[in-house]
Amino acid sequence: MxxxxxxxxxxxxxxxxxxxxxxxxxxxxxxxxxxxxxxxxxxxxxxxxxxxxxxxQNLDRIEELLMSVSHPESPTYGQHMSPDEIVDMFxxxxxxxxxxxxxxxxxxxxxxxxxxxxxxxxxxxxxxxxxxxxxxxxxxxxxxxxxxxxxxxxxxxxxxxxxxxxxxxxxPTVHFNHRPNPHQKFKRDGVLGSPGFNGPKKSAAHVTITPTLETCDQMITLECLRALYDFNYTPVATDKNTFGIVEFTPQAYLGPDLDLFFRNFTPSLVGKRPVNVLIDGAFVQTAAQSFDYNGESDLDLEYAMGLTAPQPVLLLQTGDIFEGAGFDNWLDAVDGSFCTFEGGDDPTQDGIYPDTQPGGYKGQSCGIIAPPHVVSISYGQDESTVTAAFANRQCTEYAKLGMMGSSILYSSGDSGVAGNGGVCLDSTKQPATNGNVFNPGFPVTCPFVTAVGATQVNPGSTVNDPEGACEQVIFSGGGFSNIFPMPSYQSTAVKNYLSQHTPSFPAGTFNNSGNVRAYPDLSANGANYVIGIDGQFGLVFGTSASAPVVASMITMVNDARIHAGKKPVGFINPVIYSSDFQHAFNDITMGGNQGCGTPGFTAVSGWDPVTGLGTPNFSKILPLFMALP
Structure with a gap:
């Protein structure tokens, strides 16, 4: 029957x-x-x-289809799919x-x-x-x-x-990642955030702006980053290239903060602002001013704009002041085929629009902009807070964006092997006050995004010395997923790590099966960033800084490729793990990412779950990316 x-x-x-x-x-x-x-x-x-x-349909082919346009040895590398082709395929x-x-x-x-x-x-x-x-x-x-x-x-x-x-x-059913009211404190990290907020973290130190390349161990500036990563490039295809930064209302930049920073470090940008893409009734609010409201946006934009000038930077400001927003909301805006206002947004995770509250946004930002070539997101939640079905549904969307030619970069978190705010798990994988089981993040563990960890110029060292894993104020997020299988592109690197540098933690401390997604993929400096914040200079720390820095480098790679008549690089992970790129990264072999009452993992030669493949050397990765079709 x-x-x-x-x-x-x-x-x-x-x-x-x-x-x-x-x-x-x-x-x-x-x-x-x-x-x-x-x-x-x-x-x-x-x-x-x-x-x-x-x-x-065709979810069993998701990695195969993404690799066909992303793997450097694929005959169809760079032949990205159109939105209509994505809809028909899935x-x-x-x-x-x-x-x-x-x-x-x-x-x-x-x-x-x-x-x-x-x-x-x-x-x-x-x-x-x-x-x-x-x-x-x-x-x-x-x-x-x-x-x-x-x-x-x-x-x-x-x-x-x-x-x-x-x-x-x-x-809405079992998913329980509470999306705070935009006006409530997200107490776990002591900052505002919706969804979960990783950073940045603020130093109590007073900053007097006299930085030089000799003091990059104390104050990171644009020049420090250019020197560390041999990153000197002026874009020429700015009218065809696109670079997006995601922020969630009410977190917003302050124009005077940008000008304070630019006046000191990039005078040509004084008075310049990002191009606003306002999603679901978002606006760049200025009524609430404090580090918790302005720190993330000021940091992201000061460095993204400064490192890529005069490339316009798109600000994907997401959520109205009443509902706020979650990850699905910005995804709705860049991919009409994903847009779920008649479908999947979850009131416990996302802002639901049209917003019925008085004064709420009555529209719906569905597919309002083509996916930018590069998108940087410095937000995240704990993987333990989502079900496998929820995580896979969202992760599939990142694969689709990669198939369309976008590079999506997420910061790896600031609590080492622990989750947001240092929360760890117990033996049953439940959050526990004194847990000692590692707590990986999400969406950063999705195998179809690029996870960015954090390094530091070690105290007393210079930009000419090897960096270490970030161990000042924050610890680079990294480890092994409890949900996602290992993607083929990182199999060799991760298995080499597990066989040659076997972590000596008790059984059950982390997923040591050897067949799951590991992160981060690469890193950049995340310590002592000088930013203009609320009318003065301050120092901040976090993978929140690392992600837009790496995203800026990939954006300049795209500029060079577009100028040469080539396509944007799209999903970069299969390329950066390839043998051709083996010597294009500065290997990080010092430091760790402690958490959960343990020293965490240790940075070693080759890939490791602290800093990934290392930090990019722009002068080396650029010609390698340019050599691709």
Whole structure:
């Protein structure tokens, strides 16, 4: 009978499919969030935006397809796909759309309540809690935080067995990465952030601006970075090249801060501003001014603009002042095929737009800009806070952006082998106050992004001396994923590390299976950055600084390639791990990334889970990238 029903679904029929067949658990909450207390059941009459992510086609070929345009030995290297080709390649089958739709209709949901997203990837229905609980065999509760914040969700949910192959995930359900109100402090790191915020960290030291190349161990400036990485390049294809920096409202730069910095270090940029791409009602707010509000944006833009001048820098400012935003929101804006306003944005993770609050943004920023050639993001959350289904769904989107020719760089985190704020896991992979199991990050562990760690000019050393792993104020995030398998491009490097430098931690301290994604991929300096902040100079630390620096170098590589009539490099990981690039990086062999009550990993010769392949030498990577088709 079930076989017959599936055949009818394939044929597009609307005949009944049994809805009382055996349910199977589809997802269970990844972790029990610290400090959150389960409260009362959610009101049965409350309406929730149930969003069902349909199984996409060709996901088994995702790495193969990305490698075909990204691997230096591929005959189709650089032949990136168009957005329409991406939609056609991954759109769910009619079989899946019909099977899920018929299940909902047979369960009492009228067809006129169902909507399918433009990409066909999501099916939406605004359902009562009672309807959702009956469909999913789940129980929704309200969760409360000592700060007064509230969130709802369920611990697990189930779907009929014959429907499970057609569904990747359903939201809102078990996903519990609380997205703070934009006006609330994100207390774990002592800074504002939505989503989780890694940095930067601020030094208490007063800064008097007299830096020279002789004092780069105390104050990093543009000139220090140029000297460290032999990075001297003036762009010539600025009208064709694109470089984006993601920020989340209410964090925003201050124009006078940029000018303070530029006046001292890049006078030609005084009065210049990034090109605003305002996503979901975002604006560059100036009412709230403090390091917590302005530190990240000031840092990112001062160095990204300074290192690539006169290249225009796109500011992907995301979220209105009421809802804020999550990672899916900026992805919606750069890829219309991913845009899920009729589908997948999760109110516990993302801003939901149109925003119904008074004064909220009533539009929807869906595919409003082509994906920039390079995007730098200095935000992240703990991998333990997401389910495998959620993580893989978002990670797939980064692969699609890579197929379209974008390089996506994420900072690796500032707490070494620990998660945000130094939180570690217990033996059951749950966050614990005194945990000693390593807590990798996300999205930085996605194998389709480039993870950027942090180094430092060691105290007393100069720009002519080897750097070490950053061990001042912050520790470079790095380690091994608990979700993602090892991508083929890093297999040799990581296996060499594990065999030649076997970490001596007790079993279970980290995923030492030897077949999972390892990070970071590469690094750049992350200590003692001089920035203009709230009208004065300060010093900051973090992989928040490293990511835009590496992104600036890749942007200049793209400039040279575009000027020569070539395509942007797109996803760079298969190239930088290739044998041709083996000597294009400054190998980091000093320092570690302590956390979770351990010394963490140690930087060694070759790739390591502290600084990756090392720091780029621009004068070496440029001709190698230029030699590619």
């Amino acid at each position: 079930r076989f017959l029903a599936l055949l009818l679904a394939v044929a597009g029929t609307t005949l009944a499919i049994p809805t009382r067949s055996s349910h199977v658990v589809h997802e269970t909450r990844a972790v029990n969030p610290l400090e959150w207390i389960q409260g009362v059941r959610l009101d049965a009459s409350q309406i929730i935006p149930l969003r069902i992510g349909l199984s996409q 759109a769910p089958s009619n079989e899946s759309i019909n099977a899920v739709r018929d299940w909902l209709v047979e369960s009492g949901i009228s067809p006129d309540r169902l909507k399918v997203s433009a990409s066909k990837g999501w099916l939406q229905v605004n359902a009562t809690v009672a309807e959702a609980e009956d469909l999913l065999k789940a129980k929704y509760h309200v969760y409360e935080h000592p700060s007064g914040a509230k969130q709802f969700g369920c611990h697990s949910y189930s779907v009929p067995e014959h429907i499970q192959p057609h569904i990747e995930l359903i939201k």
